[in-house]
Amino acid sequence: MASLNAFPDFPSPGEITVCERGGRICSLPANEVNASLSCKLLSYPEINIGRELFHHAATHIREDRRTIMMPVNETLLKRITRTFFEEGTVEALKEAANYASTQYNPLIGSIARYMLIVVSIGNHIKLFLKPHLKDQGIDSVAKYSQTKDWSKSAIRYISWHPNCFKIAIAASDDTIRVYSDEPNIVPILKSGAQKFVGSLAWRPFASGELAVGCQNGVLVWNIDPNSLIARPLSQAVQLKYKQHYPVTSVEWSPNGCLLSTASINNPDILIWDVDQNRQVPLRRVGPPCALLKWSPTGTRLCCTTVGNVFRVWQTNKWIPDRWTINHGTIQSIVWSNSGSHLLFVTTEDSFLYCLGFVEDEVFTSTLVPKSALPVADLSKILIDQVEVGGRPQALAWCPQSQYLAITFKDTSAIAIFNTVINRTQLNISPACFLTGTGIENASCICFQLNLGRRSNEKMKTVLTIGWSSGRIQYFPFV
Template sequence: MAALDTFPNLPLQGEIPVCERDGRICSLPINEVDSSNLCKQLSYPEINIGRELFHHAAGHVQDHRRTIMVPINETLIKRITRTFFEEGPVEALNEAANSNSQHYNVFLGSLARYMLVLVDVGNSIKFFLKPHLKEQGVGSVGKYTQTRDWSKSAIRCIRWHPNCFKIAIAASDDSIRVYGDEPSIVPILKSGLQKSITSLAWRPFTAGELAVGCQNGALIWNIDPNSLITRPLSQAVRLRHGNHFPVTSVEWSPNGCLLASASINDPAILIWDVDQNKQVPLRRVGPPCALLKWSPTGSRLCATTVSNVFRVWKTDRWTPDRWTINSGTIQSVVWSHSGSHLLFVTTEESLLYCLGFIEDEVFTSTFAPKSALPIADLSKITIGKVEVGGRPQALAWCPRSRYLAVTFKDTPAIAIFNTVNVAHSRLNITPLCFLTGIGIESASCISFQENLGHRSNEKLQTVLTIGWSSGRIQYFPFV
């Protein structure tokens, strides 16, 4: 089993890794690293979300100073009505129960307090029967995303288009920036419905259809690839059904026909036919779903939950195989390019697990236990004075299943493994290197580019895109 203590040493102090070439890591002194030149050499856009958000915030403050706030007096009934539509019935009851207005109605206040007691009793019973419901709401969303420190991170999500050179980056201001071949045109997608973005997914075989998972459900953007404006005129189409929000994961099927969405408020997975605006729920009794990952072949869909249960659905008949882990929940999952291996990490263990699939069976031998096998020990170690490893945050596997990247919750470095499918049921994994940022940067989110066929540099095997906590985007090529 691979382990972090068998990795090569960290980059020297004052140096930053810039690429991998023939199994060797090339590093440069930080003061000699010119990100704009590196991006030009790769023909990739230079992106710094932290810097863009700073300039946007400065302009916003200037506009705010010109705003005139005029205080108004509202009656109790108006305040209750406004609170009901803006914040919900419970906050409206609190407004009625705690109002100190001179028009305060004793009967109305007493009735509101009595109803709040009934709400508390009902919630106590609900949380006793379903403990996972205690953590619902926007505050708990970050626990089930793939981004480290999601609530504080300048970059919420990164997603490459599977068929063309286009990358979407969601920022903490609830905007999405789309970068492509033309650096002067960067569409910015923003909507009043688009709050607390958790996941992005480009629709395969379309030029500009992007699915967004957020607090208000799933949104679909259609971006005209021939448009020369930076702010698209069209608004996002909202996909919402029942209590299926907030949406923590959206994933298109490999053929682009179906969209799967998961919500930590709903035990059912919704399979959407977006063109007809229809959905079919995959219902199962148990805790809500948190994360979805479609296999590259489209034959299976992995669905994790907010408990120790996860399922792998066979999409030909939509029947699930149910699996459990010892403790915690599944933190991140990735499929191999052939769909024969599923790698995952959990919230409670510093181990990387592998689950093999061959002709609808797990592993080759019927006598082997049908369980996932640990293939790498990610326990925290100290190299020099720097801690690496620990509880994993996210996994990213390159489209050819040659390089696996792992980020961690409590340590800043990224661990890169080499992976080789030795036999049809066995996966070889060997340590390659650690990647570090500049100064105190930590990796917020990572994504491998899915398509390299359009690039002029044919020597590139793949490119790992790293969103650092500072808002800086780095491209790490494997040559």
Template sequence: MMRTLQDFELPIDGQISLCQINGRVFYTNFDIANLNALTNTLEHHPKIHITRDLLHPTTSGDEGKALFLPVDVSFLKQLTQVYYEQGYIEALHTAASHNQLFISKSSKAILALLKYIRKVRLLINPNLRYSGPSLIGNYSQTRNWLNTTIRYISWHPYCIKVAIVTCDDSVRIFSNDSNSVSPLLKYKLQKHITCVAWRPMSNTEIAVAHENGIIVWNIDPNSLITRPSISNATVLQREDHRPVMSMAWSPKGDKLATVAACDRTIYIWDVELGKTSILKRSGGSGNILIKWSPTGEKLLTCTNSLVFRVWDCRNWECERWTVLNGRVQSACWSNCGTTLLFATDTETIIYGVIVKHDLIFTSDSDTSSNQALPIFDISKVDIDGVIVGGLVQCMESDPKGKLLAVMFQDTDCIAVFNIVRQQGLQLIASSLINGLPEEKPSTISFLQDFEAGACLSIGWSSGRIQYFPVIYTDLPSTENSFISSTLNSCNASIF
């Protein structure tokens, strides 16, 4: 019998989850919450709260036109101006509306042909009928992507540095050095950012995926410039590869893999040379998720249909798998790269599979040892008057492979599980993380270099970044000696 969310305990009404130490979860009122009273492992980490007044308002670029009076210009000059400002489609519409007989008829014929081609493309790929933002909102790992303040969090793999994506299409870099400059990455072509990823084996490079492509920024840590120029970046684009929904660096940092919602093609980029390799298989009209295994031997790609694949990076052959219905919503690898955990957008179940064979779903469970096994039932439950669980929005595992954090689509508590590999793969209820009554979780991410155990960072809808450390005092760390000596006294003084 599968475990359910009834195994969890909720904090007392009015309190928030603060941390977990040696298996015990600590709660407190938000007004007196002081994480440093229990542990100093996060003392030097940046305190982040991005309010709406800190955001840069987006502009259309047409505001200055109101300052000038309209003048009569020649038809050719007007056509050229519309082409450079709004593109060739608007230029054709402008030409078709004029009384230039030959040009007008030719423009109307071209527009009719383009309309017919678009109808054919829509039959092949229905995703093309949706605009970029709405399509990203449907497939994003971020909850309420269209309206939330914080859209993505990415921690540097080797140091205390984090990139925060906000709804104004900016990427803010924060570090543990309070005296250093906090770079702001913003560019006019960098619209509708979906995700960011720090490059392994590098201290300065970060890739930003957006609706129309990828920008790999190179941030000089010694620079005093708060807003780096695009001259410090490499732009990666392909005309039909959009919107870019997910990307993943190889563990060695030599390759960048990207997928797009309206493109079946999977691109493997060599950033320095500007070259690409293509992985393409039928099934689905696009791809929405890609994850490189920690060992670099496997690459998971998920389409927007039943199909998902695991590629062998040694020979680039793939195993084609299918879910029973819907699509894979979120997935993550174990730290050893042999176990895959995933959830679909139609079932309230977390599945697990050992990646060895071709098939994971089969109707004959008695004769198949390589099927995906349902591990945990995350159906909605009522725990002391609070609804928890439901369909998964995002899943993340910590770098040590001991914890799994799950964020749900329409309930507000984040579930943290212990991953146990004794007698098969198991998930054990660990803790529920809740925010303030008016807050909803938007995105989650584990810190990559946290010696004391694991630490989950949560971006709340209010713009607040919360740290939830899971600490084991038996780990060999100087910080843990402080935790052990103050745990009981701090617990008595705070609670």
């Protein structure tokens, strides 16, 4: 089993690891990093989304709308009716309970108070049966996000297009910036319905179709690179279905025909035919879904939940294999390029696990129960007096399944492993640690899916890192 103890030491003080070349790790002084990268990655956009670009609303300050209006004399019925339409049933009952008992009919106040008690008992029963509903709003999205410190991070998600040189970056101001090899054109996607972005996915074989999972469901943007930079809401199609929101994971099938979505408030996975605006729910009794990941071959769809259950669906018949873990929930999952191996980490321990699939069967001996095998120990250790490892945050596996990157919840260094797959066997070995400058933490990571001709040197793959400062770093493997 691989472990962090076998990793090489960090670069010398004042140096930063900038690339991997022929199996050797290259480091340079921090003040030369930008110049070196600009020589090797000529057409890659320089991105630094600083906090000064954001104009956050003070979401923590909420004024009672009744206090900013001029006081007027209203009858009890009008007051209750207005509150009902503006703020809902519970607030209307509170209005009746507060004002009727003191200024109007005490009987109405007593009835309202008893109804509030009934509503409270019903809510307690609901939370007992469905404890995941205790986390609502931005806190629930942050809890199940792949991004470290999602609610505070300048960068909340990164997504490379699978077929062309185009990268989408979701920022904490609820905008999405799209960068390409045209540095003068940076589309900015923003709308009132796009709040708390939790996931992005480019549609394969379509140059400008981007699905966005957010608080209000799914927005599908159709981006025309020749139009204005700022995109109005009319260019986005909103997909909503009953209580299927907030959407924390959106994934296109590898052929681009189907869009799968998951919501932490709904146990159903939705499979969308976006062109026809139709959906089919994959219904299962149990905790809601949190994360989806198609295998690159399109034959399987892995779905994690907010509980200890996860399922792997066979998409030819849409039949699921149900799996459970001992403690916690699944934190992150990745598929190998052939779809033969599934790697995952959990929220409660520091191991990397592997499930293998060959001819629709998990490759375990007939004498041994089918189970996931730990392949790497990620327990926290000290290297050069710096803590590394611990509970994993996110996984990223390169398209060739040669390099695996792992970020951690409590430490800032990124661990890079070398991986080799021999049909039923995965070999994993340590490569290096990556660190930011100063006190930066890696918020999110992903590998570029399609390199094309983007540099003056042939590269195997490029790891893209979104640092907590808002800086994007490209780490090439040459």
